[in-house]
Amino acid sequence: MLxxxxxxxxxxxxxxLLPPWVKLIGLALSxxxxxxxxxxxxxxxxxxxxxxxxxxxxxxxRPTLRGLWPIALLTVLMGGYQWFRGDxxxxxxxxxxxxxxxxxxxxxxxxxxxxxxxxxxSRAFRPLRHRISxxxxxxxxxxxxxxxxxxxxxxxxxxxxxRARGLAKSPQATLVPAAVRxxxxxxxxxxxxxxxxxxxxxxxxxxxxxPEDTRGNVEYPRRRPA
Amino acid sequence: MIEFRNASVVAxxxxxxxxxxxxxxxxxxxxxxxxxxxxxxSTLVRLVNGLAMPTTxxxxxxxxxxxxxxxxxxxxxxxxxxxxxxxxxxPTAIEDVALSLRRTIRDKGARTTAALxxxxxxxxxxxxxxxxxxxxxxxxxxxxxxxxxxxNPSILVADEPTTLLDLRWRAHVDxxxxxxxxxxxxxxxxxxxxxxxxxxxFLDGGKVxxxxxxxxxxxxxxxxxxxxxxxxxxx
Numbered sequence: 001m002l003x004x005x006x007x008x009x010x011x012x013x014x015x016x017l018l019p020p021w022v023k024l025i026g027l028a029l030s031x032x033x034x035x036x037x038x039x040x041x042x043x044x045x046x047x048x049x050x051x052x053x054x055x056x057x058x059x060x061x062r063p064t065l066r067g068l069w070p071i072a073l074l075t076v077l078m079g080g081y082q083w084f085r086g087d088x089x090x091x092x093x094x095x096x097x098x099x100x101x102x103x104x105x106x107x108x109x110x111x112x113x114x115x116x117x118x119x120x121x122s123r124a125f126r127p128l129r130h131r132i133s134x135x136x137x138x139x140x141x142x143x144x145x146x147x148x149x150x151x152x153x154x155x156x157x158x159x160x161x162x163r164a165r166g167l168a169k170s171p172q173a174t175l176v177p178a179a180v181r182x183x184x185x186x187x188x189x190x191x192x193x194x195x196x197x198x199x200x201x202x203x204x205x206x207x208x209x210x211p212e213d214t215r216g217n218v219e220y221p222r223r224r225p226a
Numbered sequence: 227m228i229e230f231r232n233a234s235v236v237a238x239x240x241x242x243x244x245x246x247x248x249x250x251x252x253x254x255x256x257x258x259x260x261x262x263x264x265x266x267x268s269t270l271v272r273l274v275n276g277l278a279m280p281t282t283x284x285x286x287x288x289x290x291x292x293x294x295x296x297x298x299x300x301x302x303x304x305x306x307x308x309x310x311x312x313x314x315x316x317p318t319a320i321e322d323v324a325l326s327l328r329r330t331i332r333d334k335g336a337r338t339t340a341a342l343x344x345x346x347x348x349x350x351x352x353x354x355x356x357x358x359x360x361x362x363x364x365x366x367x368x369x370x371x372x373x374x375x376x377x378n379p380s381i382l383v384a385d386e387p388t389t390l391l392d393l394r395w396r397a398h399v400d401x402x403x404x405x406x407x408x409x410x411x412x413x414x415x416x417x418x419x420x421x422x423x424x425x426x427x428f429l430d431g432g433k434v435x436x437x438x439x440x441x442x443x444x445x446x447x448x449x450x451x452x453x454x455x456x457x458x459x460x461x
Contacts, residue, residue: 008317010355115321119334135328139315142325146315149359188312195277195305196313196326196373200297 008113011058015111020120027108031101040089043096050100054107064106067152071102109145118142139198143189154181228252228274228381228411232283235269244269246433247283252411254424256404258440259413260447261429267413270429271383274411275303287381304374304408306384310366319345319361319369320354326373344376345369348402364395371402384412388419417444 010016015023034046054064079095109117118138125134158178159168167173193199228251235245245266259267272278273285276296285292287299307313316322323341331337345351348368353361361369367387374382384403388396400419403410414420426443428436430450436443 113321114317115324115334118325118328142315146317150311185312188307188309189315191277192305192307192313193315195275195300195307197297197300197329197377198315198325200300200329 009057009059009110011111013057013111015053015057015107018111020112020116021124023108023112024117024120027104030104034097034100038093040093043093043100046100047096047103050103050107054103054110057107057111059106059110064110068102068106070152070155072099075099075102114142114145117145136199139193146189147186150185151178151182154178154185157181227286227288228409229286230270230273230283231286233273233280233285234282235266235273235278236281243432245273248434249283250427250434250437252409252425255409256423256425257409257411258420258423258426258443259411259429260415260417260420260426260443262451265429266432267429268385269432270427270434271385271411271413274381274383275300275305277305301377302379303381303383304377304379306367306371306374306382306387308386308389310363310370313370313373314358314366317357317359318355319350319358319372322358322369323373323376326376330377341376344372347375348372362395364391364398367391367395367399368402371399375406375408379408381409381411382406384410384414386413386415388414388416417447420444 018026030050034050037043037046075095075098078098079091082091082094118141121141122134122138125132125137128134155174155178158174158181161177162168162170162173165173230248230250232247232249233245234243234247236243248270259271261267269278273280273292274287276292276299279293288302290299290302292299314322316325320338320341323344324337327337327340331340342351342354345354348371350365350368350372353365353369358366358369367390371387382403387403388399391399396416400416400422403412404422412419412423420426421440421444423440425438426436426440427434428443428447436446
């Protein structure tokens with residue numbers, strides 16, 4: 001079940017019990033530290049510690065290991081590019097640092113309810129509400145998290161379809177349909193977000209009150225059409 | 227009440243007429259929309275919640291213009307898509323329904339309770355903390371419906387909501403839609419469901435070619451499709 005990759009799993013680990021804001025700040029500080037502290041020793045310490053943190057959240061092993069493959073591949077590609085440019089020591093260090101930060105990010109997503117993370121981001125951006133909609137920031141975060149398993153599934157389906165057509169060795173046969181489907185999925189999600197009114201700002205009614213003002217925290221009886 | 231006032235839709239890229247100028251007033255509790263693929267059914271219903279805007283004319287929902295008051299219209303009009311997978315955003319059922327309620331209920335506890343109530347009403351309370359990926363297609367469609375109904379719309383637009391479902395889930399979703407105490411506008415290829423409506427719009431080539439009694443609309447649609455199939459066979 002690759003769909004379970006990077007998704008919250010209810011556990012009672014220390015990281016699950018920490019408030020989301022502590023984890024988010026911890027992730028930001030750790031990422032900065034990992035990239036600032038140079039040298040092979042620090043790189044190794046960062047990578048091992050990050051893997052340990054991820055393992056401490058007890059993620060489901062198979063989907064996590066399978067899901068880490070694309071990240072590992074991306075790491076190798078980026079490291080390989082630097083290697084190709086002649087910076088061999090820097091390439092290994094950069095790849096290890098990138099993998100370490102990815103593991104920490106995974107530890108955050110597997111130990112934090114997305115709803116809590118969205119609420120946290122919405123609250124954090126509330127002081128900037130006149131410039132950026134706080135709910136939109138939360139929604140962007142939710143969509144990013146939602147896109148990871150979706151795109152992974154699309155890639156898997158496209159690879160299966162390419163194999164079924166005898167085109168397993170053609171990257172085009174997998175990547176082109178995957179890109180088209182991903183684009184289609186993104187359009188569909190955008191449409192659904194609009195239809196659900198999630199992208200709308202609360203609009204004043206004729207009496208000048210917003211829907212929030214009038215509806216509050218109570219349940220409303222179902223209305224019948226006129 | 228939904229009013230189409232000479233509303234038409236022309237594709238921006240090709241100038242193709244997707245919906246010819248249409249004037250209608252829909253107040254019946256159940257309205258079905260039938261027609262062949264590409265006949266303009268989805269375009270027509272997308273106008274109702276402001277997903278598409280009329281090129282000419284206007285569409286009013288409960289007296290509100292979809293162009294000028296799109297946000298408040300969407301507050302009144304829920305939209306159910308054919309494929310629920312793009313409609314579901316959050317990883318678990320309860321979180322997804324709670325997302326719909328985020329704009330109206332700020333308190334997290336109250337939001338969770340309301341989301342659970344919405345799931346309970348459609349029989350998904352037992353799956354509230356289950357990943358949306360592990361739900362069946364029918365359960366996902368029910369979840370999408372719960373997310374729409376949680377905000378108490380007065381109108382539900384359903385664009386082929388049962389097309390991807392097996393017979394069991396199709397019957398279940400149909401029964402739920404039939405029992406809803408809101409106005410339902412349903413685009414469907416299920417002619418049995420279309421006949422259960424109070425009024426049917428039959429579209430062909432971007433025009434409403436029949437508007438009235440469901441049994442008559444379905445009969446006309448069957449005749450037209452049969453004659454086209456025979457014409458293709460003769461060719």
